[in-house]
Amino acid sequence: MITLRVAWRNLWRNRGRTGITLAAMSLSTAVMILTYALMLGMITDMEKSVVEVFTGQVQVHNPAYASEHSLYDTISRPQAILDKARSSGIAASVRAFGFGLVSSGPNSAGVQFWGVNPQAERSFGKLDEALLEGGFLPDAPGMRVVLGRKLARTLGAKVGTELVVVVQAADGSLGNDLLHVCGILKGVGENLDRSLALIHEQDFAALFVFPGRYHEIALNSHGRMTPEEVASFIKGAAGTDEVKTWRQLMPGVSDMLNSFDGFSLIFEVVFFLIAGLGVMNTLLMSTYERIPEFGLLKAIGTTPWRILREVSAEALILGIFSSSLGGVLGACAAWYLSRNPIDLSGFAEGFSTSGVMMSAQWGAQLTIAGIVWPIVFMWLVSVVAALYPAAKAARLDPVRALTHV
Amino acid sequence: MGTLRMLVILAWRSLWRNKRRTLITVSSIAFGTALALFLISWADGMYRKLIDSAVRMNAGHVTVERRGYNLAPSLSLYVPSVERIRTVARDLDGVSRIKPLVTGQAMVATGSASAGVGLVGVDPAVEKEVSPIARSIKAGRYLEPGDARGVVLGLTLAKRLDVEPGMKVVVTCNDSTGELVNEMLVVTGIFGTGMEEADGFLIQVPIAAARRIFRLGPDAATQVGLVLTSPDRQGDVLERMNASLAGTGLVALPWQEVLSDLASFMSVDKGSNYVFQGIIIFLLSFTILNTILMSVLERTREFATLLAIGTAPILLRLQIVMESAMIGIIGTGLGLAIGGGISLYFEIHGLDISPLIGKNLSVTGFTVDPVLRNEVSVRLLSWLGSLVFGLTLIVGLYPAYRSARINLPDALRSR
Numbered sequence: 111m112i113t114l115r116v117a118w119r120n121l122w123r124n125r126g127r128t129g130i131t132l133a134a135m136s137l138s139t140a141v142m143i144l145t146y147a148l149m150l151g152m153i154t155d156m157e158k159s160v161v162e163v164f165t166g167q168v169q170v171h172n173p174a175y176a177s178e179h180s181l182y183d184t185i186s187r188p189q190a191i192l193d194k195a196r197s198s199g200i201a202a203s204v205r206a207f208g209f210g211l212v213s214s215g216p217n218s219a220g221v222q223f224w225g226v227n228p229q230a231e232r233s234f235g236k237l238d239e240a241l242l243e244g245g246f247l248p249d250a251p252g253m254r255v256v257l258g259r260k261l262a263r264t265l266g267a268k269v270g271t272e273l274v275v276v277v278q279a280a281d282g283s284l285g286n287d288l289l290h291v292c293g294i295l296k297g298v299g300e301n302l303d304r305s306l307a308l309i310h311e312q313d314f315a316a317l318f319v320f321p322g323r324y325h326e327i328a329l330n331s332h333g334r335m336t337p338e339e340v341a342s343f344i345k346g347a348a349g350t351d352e353v354k355t356w357r358q359l360m361p362g363v364s365d366m367l368n369s370f371d372g373f374s375l376i377f378e379v380v381f382f383l384i385a386g387l388g389v390m391n392t393l394l395m396s397t398y399e400r401i402p403e404f405g406l407l408k409a410i411g412t413t414p415w416r417i418l419r420e421v422s423a424e425a426l427i428l429g430i431f432s433s434s435l436g437g438v439l440g441a442c443a444a445w446y447l448s449r450n451p452i453d454l455s456g457f458a459e460g461f462s463t464s465g466v467m468m469s470a471q472w473g474a475q476l477t478i479a480g481i482v483w484p485i486v487f488m489w490l491v492s493v494v495a496a497l498y499p500a501a502k503a504a505r506l507d508p509v510r511a512l513t514h515v
Numbered sequence: 516m517g518t519l520r521m522l523v524i525l526a527w528r529s530l531w532r533n534k535r536r537t538l539i540t541v542s543s544i545a546f547g548t549a550l551a552l553f554l555i556s557w558a559d560g561m562y563r564k565l566i567d568s569a570v571r572m573n574a575g576h577v578t579v580e581r582r583g584y585n586l587a588p589s590l591s592l593y594v595p596s597v598e599r600i601r602t603v604a605r606d607l608d609g610v611s612r613i614k615p616l617v618t619g620q621a622m623v624a625t626g627s628a629s630a631g632v633g634l635v636g637v638d639p640a641v642e643k644e645v646s647p648i649a650r651s652i653k654a655g656r657y658l659e660p661g662d663a664r665g666v667v668l669g670l671t672l673a674k675r676l677d678v679e680p681g682m683k684v685v686v687t688c689n690d691s692t693g694e695l696v697n698e699m700l701v702v703t704g705i706f707g708t709g710m711e712e713a714d715g716f717l718i719q720v721p722i723a724a725a726r727r728i729f730r731l732g733p734d735a736a737t738q739v740g741l742v743l744t745s746p747d748r749q750g751d752v753l754e755r756m757n758a759s760l761a762g763t764g765l766v767a768l769p770w771q772e773v774l775s776d777l778a779s780f781m782s783v784d785k786g787s788n789y790v791f792q793g794i795i796i797f798l799l800s801f802t803i804l805n806t807i808l809m810s811v812l813e814r815t816r817e818f819a820t821l822l823a824i825g826t827a828p829i830l831l832r833l834q835i836v837m838e839s840a841m842i843g844i845i846g847t848g849l850g851l852a853i854g855g856g857i858s859l860y861f862e863i864h865g866l867d868i869s870p871l872i873g874k875n876l877s878v879t880g881f882t883v884d885p886v887l888r889n890e891v892s893v894r895l896l897s898w899l900g901s902l903v904f905g906l907t908l909i910v911g912l913y914p915a916y917r918s919a920r921i922n923l924p925d926a927l928r929s930r
Contacts, residue, residue, distance in 0.1 A: 126808075126809075126812040127809060127812060127813075130805050130808055130809050130812070131805075133805070134801070134802070134805045137798075137801055138798065138801075141794060141797070141798055144794070145791070145794055148790070148791075152787065209629070211622065213689070215693075216589065216590075216591060216689060216691075216692075216693035217589055217620075217689065218620065218688070218689045219620045219631060220620070220621075220622040220629070220630065220631025220632075221631065222631075263586070263587060263588065264588065264620050266587045266589060297776060301715065301716075304631070304633075304716060305631055376557075377554070377791065380550050380553070380554050380795075381791075381794075381795070381798075383546075383550055384546075384547055384550050384551075384795060384798050384799065384802075385798055387543065387546050387547070387802070388543060388547070388798060388799075388801065388802030388805065391539050391540075391542065391543045391802065391805075391806055392802070392805045392806060392809060394539055395536060395539050395540075395806060395809050395810065395813075396809060398535055398536070398539075399536075399809075399813045452787075452790060454783050454786035454787065472787060472790075
């Protein structure tokens with residue numbers, strides 16, 4: 111107890127020094143908390159953007175569809191899966207896929223048709239908001255189509271353009287029809303940008319002569335459950351159909367997010383190094399300046415062990431104050447940035463990379479670990495940086511310590 | 516003059532009277548500068564690599580095409596004579612390779628499946644030297660100039676179509692007059708670049724075959740890409756190309772317009788980098804302030820003595836500013852040397868982060884090599900160096916001001 115009291119008084123004896131050290135430690139802690147939250151926010155945003163737009167956390171397919179992409183490999187019991195999802199409030203979207211050739215004037219392209227229910231798609235994801243021009247599919251069928259961005263460019267199509275479409279229908283006949291472009295999507299991923307044509311599920315059924323059959327059910331609990339939990343919850347209702355999480359379905363994107371983790375780890379290490387070195391130098395300097403003082407203490411009979419105890423007590427008190435101050439400061443800054451994301455749109459609008467649609471808004475994400483780790487790290491650094499010179503002084507001959515500069 | 520000389524001498528001597536204190540301050544600046552330099556040059560190196568492989572695979576740093584092609588690519592908008600571009604570009608400084616391309620949309624079918632693809636006619640001899648595709652052949656071989664019906668395609672596409680080298684595929688597309696054409700091609704090789712965009716959607720054929728399929732003239736191309744010796748030459752080459760193309764209906768575009776996705780990715784990523792760089796610089800200046808201020812506060816007694824024997828406060832303050840300047844120069848120089856050395860080492864040898872991230876990383880369809888190379892440039896060294904030095908000077912003003920503001924009797928009495 112007396113150690114703490116002496117340490118406390120020692121700290122107040124030189125307010126300038128204590129103030130500087132305290133400021134250095136708190137500010138570094140705050141900055142570490144902030145950068146950690148910013149890194150985490152960037153990664154979480156990316157993950158969210160993969161899942162929220164149209165992929166969902168989990169998808170159900172006929173196991174044969176993945177390898178064959180055949181029109182006939184449909185989901186066997188879509189209704190059972192939908193009922194199960196609805197029972198626990200998981201959002202679901204049902205889709206049918208078919209391949210066809212679309213042309214507009216002299217331009218033509220192979221496209222992937224998605225037959226969707228516009229209403230369900232709207233409440234499921236954000237595809238209806240990701241429009242470059244025009245609007246999303248209306249709720250009623252009417253041979254309208256929403257095109258992927260690059261596909262529209264290839265076809266030279268704009269909103270209102272009439273497209274000629276040729277498909278091989280399920281009964282073997284050649285389906286031939288006209289579609290009107292009602293909207294063009296923003297970049298949502300390379301594959302879809304190049305080939306996606308969204309149409310109403312009833313139009314799809316008519317075009318492909320294929321009513322009531324679906325190839326994909328996408329599910330999203332919107333954050334209430336993890337993808338794995340959703341998958342195991344749905345599995346019972348899926349029967350022979352395959353239930354996979356987005357990480358299993360898109361290993362490339364999953365890898366990309368993992369490597370961003372790797373990059374941010376490197377960044378984080380460098381940040382901690384800079385912050386740690388700053389605090390270490392400040393503390394080293396302040397303890398070194400006091401070596402004559404320690405010499406005096408030794409000269410009047412203080413044991414080396416006691417000097418160490420006092421210095422550690424000082425570091426402890428400094429640590430408590432600076433981590434509360436820095437913790438609050440950093441947490442507030444991170445919290446502010448989680449509510450008011452940094453706007454990077456001055457650099458560029460949102461865009462997509464390898465199927466991940468990124469927004470130009472960059473928010474922070476604050477977690478308990480993101481506060482605790484920087485504080486623990488700062489304590490370790492400060493104790494080591496204070497104890498090293500103190501231990502040196504404690505072993506020095508009092509006379510040498512007294513005249514030490 | 517005499518005063519300045521005296522100040523310099525005084526400052527220099529005071530710095531070394533307490534070596535440890537000076538070394539701590541110097542090392543703060545040096546380490547901070549070195550780490551910042553490493554991080555920035557690392558990001559720069561990554562960008563450079565990304566751009567380099569993307570433009571080499573696509574249409575070069577500078578792309579010559581018909582006006583309007585970029586916004587709505589169509590076979591009817593073509594460059595009639597590659598030879599004309601070649602004669603102009605060949606004599607331009609900084610142009611290393613000229614790659615003519617014929618690009619169109621097509622459907623590829625085998626007995627079992629079909630897929631929509633981008634068909635690109637290339638000059639195999641040029642591609643072999645510049646394109647990452649030619650270097651990532653996983654089965655069979657790349658195109659040869661003599662292949663009349665050869666085609667190479669990506670791993671993902673090959674799997675979907677279930678083809679191997681030697682097998683035939685049928686390509687269906689509209690030619691430049693709008694007629695539907697069919698052409699049988701033989702797979703010579705399969706490439707795996709790790710880029711989703713290339714491996715799943717791209718097929719390459721010799722440019723002569725593409726001209727035949729799309730019914731274009733023997734010297735026509737949809738784009739002519741210029742690969743430069745260094746990205747720094749871009750502005751210069753663009754200007755000169757556009758000057759000589761005036762009135763022809765053709766334009767030279769920078770890659771930033773041709774590959775707009777990649778360009779916007781880079782600018783958003785750069786934006787977030789600026790935020791981090793800002794935080795680093797902030798931390799760095801704060802550390803500099805702390806160490807300088809602390810060393811000034813510790814020297815109260817010394818300053819009190821100087822003031823007591825009649826030193827003018829302004830001289831004392833100037834001496835502290837001078838000391839900060841010296842510390843700044845030494846620290847910045849040392850930091851640039853250490854950081855530059857480490858970065859240069861990694862620029863030459865590369866830093867392999869694949870254990871950290873697992874596999875190849877692809878961004879907007881362009882692979883980032885897991886071996887990262889820093890990019891140190893004189894420009895980076897000079898702006899970072901002057902920034903840190905400037906910060907030290909500015910930050911040192913407050914301690915200088917504080918130095919002469921002391922209570923003499925108190926300061927002299929204390930130990």
